[in-house]
Amino acid sequence: xIEIRGLHKYFGALHVLRxxxxxxxxxxxxxxxxASGSGKSTLLYCINxxxxxxxGAIRVDGTDVHAKGTNLNKLRQRMGMVFQQWNSFPHxxxxxxxxxxxRIVKGKSRAExxxxxxxxxxxxxxxxxxxxxxxxxxxxxxxxxxxxxALAMEPDYMLFDEATSALDPELVGEVLDTMRxxxxxxxxxxxxxxxxxxxxxxxxxxxxxxxxxxxxxxxPTQIFGAPRSxxxxxxxxxxR
Amino acid sequence: xxxxxxxxxxxxxxDIWFMAQAAWRTLMISAVSIALGTLLGVxxxxxxxxxxxxxxxxxxxxxxxxxxxPLIIQLVLFYNFAPIIGxxxxxxxxxxxxxxxxxxxxVANVAQGGMQAVGVPMRRxxxxxxxxxxxxxxxxxxxxxxxxxxxxxxxxxxxxxxDSALVSVLGYVELLRASQILITRTQEPLLIISIAxxxxxxxxxxxxxxxxxxxxxxxQ
Numbered sequence: 001x002i003e004i005r006g007l008h009k010y011f012g013a014l015h016v017l018r019x020x021x022x023x024x025x026x027x028x029x030x031x032x033x034x035a036s037g038s039g040k041s042t043l044l045y046c047i048n049x050x051x052x053x054x055x056g057a058i059r060v061d062g063t064d065v066h067a068k069g070t071n072l073n074k075l076r077q078r079m080g081m082v083f084q085q086w087n088s089f090p091h092x093x094x095x096x097x098x099x100x101x102x103r104i105v106k107g108k109s110r111a112e113x114x115x116x117x118x119x120x121x122x123x124x125x126x127x128x129x130x131x132x133x134x135x136x137x138x139x140x141x142x143x144x145x146x147x148x149x150a151l152a153m154e155p156d157y158m159l160f161d162e163a164t165s166a167l168d169p170e171l172v173g174e175v176l177d178t179m180r181x182x183x184x185x186x187x188x189x190x191x192x193x194x195x196x197x198x199x200x201x202x203x204x205x206x207x208x209x210x211x212x213x214x215x216x217x218x219x220p221t222q223i224f225g226a227p228r229s230x231x232x233x234x235x236x237x238x239x240r
Numbered sequence: 241x242x243x244x245x246x247x248x249x250x251x252x253x254x255d256i257w258f259m260a261q262a263a264w265r266t267l268m269i270s271a272v273s274i275a276l277g278t279l280l281g282v283x284x285x286x287x288x289x290x291x292x293x294x295x296x297x298x299x300x301x302x303x304x305x306x307x308x309x310p311l312i313i314q315l316v317l318f319y320n321f322a323p324i325i326g327x328x329x330x331x332x333x334x335x336x337x338x339x340x341x342x343x344x345x346x347v348a349n350v351a352q353g354g355m356q357a358v359g360v361p362m363r364r365x366x367x368x369x370x371x372x373x374x375x376x377x378x379x380x381x382x383x384x385x386x387x388x389x390x391x392x393x394x395x396x397x398x399x400x401x402x403d404s405a406l407v408s409v410l411g412y413v414e415l416l417r418a419s420q421i422l423i424t425r426t427q428e429p430l431l432i433i434s435i436a437x438x439x440x441x442x443x444x445x446x447x448x449x450x451x452x453x454x455x456x457x458x459x460q
Binding site: 045048050073074076077079080081083085087089090091100101104105106146149150153 | 361362364365366367368369370371372375379380383384387458
């Protein structure tokens with residue numbers, strides 16, 4: 001379970017997150033929607049410990065992410081993250097991309113790591129691309145590679161930061177399909193997304209971010225069917 | 241028949257052997273200096289990249305000095321002033337020290353550029369997988385950065401090899417010095433300088449060919 005309490009985050013003078021309280025229980029798929037600059041992505045970076053926070057607390061399975069003694073490298077193994085830019089390691093093949101972290105971070109043997117990598121690549125539909133270098137893959141394939149790379153660490157949580165925003169429209173589907181598969185398998189996911197269809201169909205809950213606060217949170221039927229907040233209504237009218 | 245002492249003797253096979261040995265010494269002093277200089281340069285580049293203000297204030301001007309003062313002046317200064325502080329070094333050691341610092345100053349910039357070529361998002365992706373700072377550096381930043389700046393590094397290495405000729409001013413008998421000795425004796429500058437040029441080419445060409453091959457392999 002991810003628990004967020006009274007979270008505030010500043011970039012210099014810019015107050016990006018203005019008091020976030022949020023619980024994400026195991027097994028839930030939470031979609032986070034909202035305008036650019038509303039702090040959605042920053043929230044993920046804070047959960048993962050990639051950005052320091054100024055106030056409040058984030059706990060993952062009871063471990064305070066931002067406490068001094070916390071071993072972030074250890075904690076991050078439990079939270080896979082997929083970025084807008086897929087950031088595949090260009091000097092490694094697809095298989096090596098995925099096998100690297102299990103080998104050097106988890107200390108798996110080379111053979112074991114490759115086995116895990118092959119399995120995860122199969123899982124995201126890249127079973128025929130094991131020995132391809134990233135520059136021979138399409139954006140959608142590279143993003144699925146990034147998903148496989150995160151899954152290879154056998155995380156309990158997956159954080160998706162606008163995983164489809166940088167893709168050509170015709171490639172968005174394959175990545176969303178992969179995310180759907182994960183959701184069906186019961187993975188706990190927080191998906192920052194602009195894909196309203198995905199948010200509506202796949203998530204258990206949807207959170208609408210507005211200027212650094214959660215303006216509304218609820219099941220997709222509420223957010224998309226009968227939003228209680230005027231802000232949500234206005235936002236959805238704009239994106240539809 | 242002509243009598244008298246012949247001061248100048250003509251160029252012979254022994255002299256080719258003499259030049260080959262000198263070429264070997266050029267290779268040795270270059271290889272040692274480039275290896276040490278690269279190591280030091282990468283550390284300096286990393287400090288410049290990560291060290292922020294302190295490195296920018298302390299290290300950068302120092303490296304600038306090594307880069308901007310002509311190598312021949314550095315060599316003469318070091319060789320003549322080292323004994324004053326109690327360092328009695330032979331020409332080879334002096335040459336290695338100066339060439340190493342000079343290489344390091346050049347490589348520092350190259351290395352810094354390489355690390356900058358690996359963007360913050362890439363490094364965050366690595367860290368998000370649970371890699372430590374050092375694992376990120378070792379498995380992601382270095383290999384990607386090295387590929388990005390490899391051609392520049394080869395340029396530096398080849399440049400330093402040619403610049404090593406300047407160590408001749410300290411009396412180290414490398415290729416250039418050997419040529420000068422032979423020219424004085426044989427009075428055949430054109431021939432000997434051509435041979436010296438051929439030796440330098442023979443040393444550089446395989447390196448640049450090999451570098452091109454490595455680069456090609458990395459591009460795929």
